[in-house]
Amino acid sequence: MGPTRRRSRRPGAAGEALAAYGFLAPTYVLLLIFVLVPLAGAFVVSLQRTDGFGAGVFTGLDNYARLGSDPLFWRALANTAVFTLIVTPLSMALGLVAATLLNTALPARGLLRSLIILPMAVSGVATALIGVLVFDQNSGILNRILGSVGIAPITWQSDPVPAFASIVIVTVWWRTGFNMLIYLAGLQGIGPDLHEAARLDGANTLQRFRNVTVPLLGPTSFFLTVLNVIYSFQVFDIVFVLTGGGPAGATSVLVTYAYETGFVTRDQGYAAAIGMVLFLFALLFAAAQWRASRTKDVAE
Template sequence: MPEATATGVPTTAVASAPAPVRSRARRPGARAEALAAYGFLTPSYVLLGIFVLLPLAGALLVSLQRTDGFGTGEFVGLANYSRLLGDALFWRSLGNTVLFTAIVTPASMLLGLLIAVLLNTALPARGIFRSLIILPMAVSGVATGLIGVLVFDQNSGILNRLLGTVGIDPITWQSDAVPAFVTIVVATVWWRTGFTMLIYLAGLQGIGPDLYEAARLDGANAVQRFRNVTVPLLGPTTFFLGVLNVIYSFQVFDIVFVLTGGGPAGATSVLVTYAYETGFVTRDQGYAAAIGFVLLLFAMMFAAAQWRASRTREVTE
């Protein structure tokens, strides 16, 4: 039998009694700091609600209606979304968007990384080269598209004129599907490589030279140092650029609209240009809003997949 203490309570009961929970003392001034933080965040949340959440809610409501943008629309539920399933041009636009993203995102990131590594070394006149590569960032998407028209126009473009001087037949950039798609890819990669290079260059300059020196002393050559030191340490930068590039690629509009207008015969039509044509040319704004929400869904899915892959890689490493 358990022994009793002087108070008559068994020793086992005393030993098994839970320890009293001590309340954590609040740090002086913590409440004031929390209120100040909420005060600083409130304007951002208000702007987010007014300019992002409310328009999204309105667009969702429009996507459930049949409307031309004038007067009161007719509520049709999910009819606009079910209509997407049998829309061949929608699926072609979606395929073009995915293909565009699959080509432009890795191409611009790879070129940006290679140029950043090159310009991070003791290259003569590297400041001039940096400025030249970053220069397209100062040009809008519409201006980039117009530059692309000057270069790729099949009748009077600079490139076809150069090809004609060496005896090569002019390429029908706007009349054939593959050349037309190539023009928007090349123009977009040229436009976005400078931004990618700038972000990668900032990441490279944050890597200490002692790591490269240690790898060099261990006998690693330039390729091994790049693969085992540079690439892993640029992982967060790569993830950031990957998410931005995927989201932008799904939202591309201006370059495609100016260069090809989605033609020929929908060969370069992407989801945003198709939504624009549906909403502002044929005036079927309920259906256009449904296309926009599907676009948002795909962009979020890609971003979530990239985030999950990045987190999984960090855990396994």
């Protein structure tokens, strides 16, 4: 057996590690108190039958079994999936286009950036209230404009398709500014020499965008995809204010259904089970995207 090798540690490494743990400790404590503990509490509640008052009755996995035969849950899940599939790519595409345009020497570029980012400065509830002013079927600005040119008003709150379209439009308007801001940061990190080399090789503007800009923005797109999908699965304020999940559940999503179950019908154990399923979907998607990104990086 050969001689044992002793690892030499740099002087002061232990002190630096201790200092690093000291700086990280407040974040971990906040994470434990405000994320992990409530998450564990929600899981415990999901195993009970309770109305939120007094002690609940332990029912095991009964609440999760109910999900399989609950048509309202499946409709809310389908609405959430469709909402995510529309809002995520659309808001990201518009954000990328806006960022690309505003990364050039446009006149009044600063003003245009501010106007696009403006919805980010207000809450989702305030954004939804602006949407009500525009899309209210009785007194909304859009229907008044349509009526002034002889077009029949659209039943934004009474018809399922226009109601769903209204929450998509308002959400895309709200999310585009955020996506534009992140894409703009990514674009400004791309060196101009790469585009210049592609231009000297004969690539036109579209080819440079497709073959240079888009691939180099891959990490940015991955980051935004995860954030936008998780947000879309958690959307609540815009749907609640604009449509309340109606008409007849046509715009009900998982969070609004969980809210109605937990605070209207007072079945909080079942609402907690819906929340845990929502958390699981978000976790699985983030893990799948992270794995796909790592696999791509290794392949390259």
